[in-house]
Amino acid sequence: MTGARVSGVLLSAHGLVRRYRAPGGERTVLDGVDLDVHRGESLALLGRSGAGKSTLLRVLLALEAPDAGAVTAAVGDDERRSVRPHWRTGALRWYRRAVQHVPQDSAASLDPRLSALQAVEQPLVRLGLHRAGSVAAAERAAECLEAVGVGAALHGHRPRQLSGGQAQRVAIARALAPRPVVVLADEPVSGLDAPLREHVLDALARVRSTTALVVVSHDLAAVAALCERTAVLHAGRLVEDRPTCDLLADPRHEAVRELVDALPRLPSVDGAPQPA
Numbered sequence: 001m002t003g004a005r006v007s008g009v010l011l012s013a014h015g016l017v018r019r020y021r022a023p024g025g026e027r028t029v030l031d032g033v034d035l036d037v038h039r040g041e042s043l044a045l046l047g048r049s050g051a052g053k054s055t056l057l058r059v060l061l062a063l064e065a066p067d068a069g070a071v072t073a074a075v076g077d078d079e080r081r082s083v084r085p086h087w088r089t090g091a092l093r094w095y096r097r098a099v100q101h102v103p104q105d106s107a108a109s110l111d112p113r114l115s116a117l118q119a120v121e122q123p124l125v126r127l128g129l130h131r132a133g134s135v136a137a138a139e140r141a142a143e144c145l146e147a148v149g150v151g152a153a154l155h156g157h158r159p160r161q162l163s164g165g166q167a168q169r170v171a172i173a174r175a176l177a178p179r180p181v182v183v184l185a186d187e188p189v190s191g192l193d194a195p196l197r198e199h200v201l202d203a204l205a206r207v208r209s210t211t212a213l214v215v216v217s218h219d220l221a222a223v224a225a226l227c228e229r230t231a232v233l234h235a236g237r238l239v240e241d242r243p244t245c246d247l248l249a250d251p252r253h254e255a256v257r258e259l260v261d262a263l264p265r266l267p268s269v270d271g272a273p274q275p276a
């Protein structure tokens with residue numbers, strides 16, 4: 001633990017290195033990543049497949065330890081703690097509450113035995129915020145489902161009775177329930193068709209009004225309107241970290257130009273393509 005003042009930085013990664021064993025030797029997947037997440041901001045974390053985005057997320061979530069570097073998080077107004085996976089149950093409870101996760105393919109990550117309402121109540125009970133079966137837990141879960149546009153008619157539905165977009169929104173409500181300060185969402189709209197994608201993006205925009213949001217994606221079009229800041233990972237390094245509008249107007253790194261060039265374009269009156 002350090003005594004440094006927090007100054008609006010909720011979550012901070014400094015010099016993160018992560019290596020994995022690969023056939024032929026070790027592979028460096030994160031190579032000195034520095035990243036700050038500030039109170040109330042929305043940050044897109046982009047990169048090609050294999051760039052290291054999910055690995056960075058797992059290290060930020062204290063699910064994996066880095067080989068070098070550190071993650072620190074703000075606790076209250078004037079204290080930071082370093083964060084690493086911990087063997088002792090409950091040691092990271094404060095962090096698990098403050099930093100919530102919407103996993104990739106969150107529909108599959110929902111417990112098939114639990115209804116939508118129970119799925120959202122579960123973290124409240126696990127984190128010791130409410131008693132199992134209490135009115136307070138049910139009320140908080142219903143409030144979060146409502147916030148992401150899942151009405152009471154779906155409260156009793158199991159995951160298999162939900163559409164992909166509805167299940168994704170239940171997963172977002174589940175992340176919101178413990179009133180986190182940061183929500184980290186891994187590819188929240190990949191694989192969804194256009195209308196469902198709009199619903200999920202709308203749910204994430206509502207998250208943004210109450211917590212900081214980090215959205216991992218390989219699709220700039222999906223997150224450009226949602227996130228005011230964009231960081232781009234390329235081969236384990238952060239090659240850009242700027243306001244999204246600046247990055248769109250003037251992409252500097254080749255990997256970022258590739259993402260901008262992949263944005264859908266509409267034909268203009270004279271036939272030249274225009275950004276959508």
Ligand SMILES: Nc1ncnc2c1ncn2[C@@H]1O[C@H](COP(=O)(O)OP(=O)(O)OP(=O)(O)O)[C@@H](O)[C@H]1O
Pocket residue numbers: 020021029047048049050051052053054055056218
């Ligand atoms: N546990 C592991 N053991 C060995 N290699 C791994 C492990 N986890 C990830 N990798 C490798 O690390 C690299 C980065 O993977 P990661 O999942 O972080 O990338 P990503 O940017 O999230 O990709 P995608 O967009 O495809 O999900 C990949 O080459 C992957 O094969």
